Amino acid sequence: MKKFLSFNLITVFLFLLSFALIQSTASANHKWNRYHWARKSNPFTIKLGDNVSGTWDSHLNTSSADWTVSTVLNTNVVAGGTSASTCAATTGRVEICNSTYGSTGWLGVAQVWLYDNRGHISKGTVKVNDSYSMNSAEKLHVMCQEVGHTFGLGHQSTSGASLNTCMDYYANTSDSDMTSTKPNQHDYDQLVSIYSHTDSFTTIASAPPAAWDSIRLDGPGQWGKLVERSTNGQYETYMLDFGNGYKVLTFVIWAGPNNKVVGQNDRNWR
16 A cells, blocks of 8 residues: 555545445446345434534534435434544444544545345444545535445446536535535435335344454555456455455545545546
8 A cells, every 4th residue: 555655635435335346427326236224114214423523513414414305214413422533333323423533544434334144234434534624515525425325325426527416526626616515316316226125124223243343444454355446546445355244345535646635637647
């Protein structure tokens, strides 16, 4: 990983799921394989634990409201169940945290725990790092996208073009550009596809412990094998496989120099 150390900012989305190819068009299937929350009926509600400070509260509340437009799921911002510094996962919900995590190299990290070989999500976390600066549009883009990952969504595009969704790789560079800060209709359609069936049990609020519950996955040395890389090398996916359906995938977005997230006009920066 030494070749990336010269970059001033690295955006990392840490996502625990099984390997699936990233699609490159807005019409593509951008669900992560079959990964989803188990539940007995739709719509269901995912609790988002608020462990963020006032500088992030509005972005969390906006993202929650935007995702709740979905016809199959709702989100509800509730009191946080962890400390912002550790952002430990809580079974059956998603904990959202911000802190000055230090010069880790990542701007945002989304984690999802899968506890069986049928791809059922049992808990999740989102961390955003205040050690790096973002404007309001970038904060909303990161928050919306990271929360979307915890539902089982991947990205709509890897080109860097704006598809008018927070689930693309478009970099918002100013508060006047809000094109990639909210879900679009394709995201909502994809959620309908992911949650078109129901389950005989639920992982919301309860789930048995799994092999990786106590394992920390904070850095590249813990991410396992490189299994995917975009054409320009900006996006990489790593997999750590425990067997029996337990897999950890780390999805990394490497950002360009000068503390800027790489966008459409910089997509050939490597």
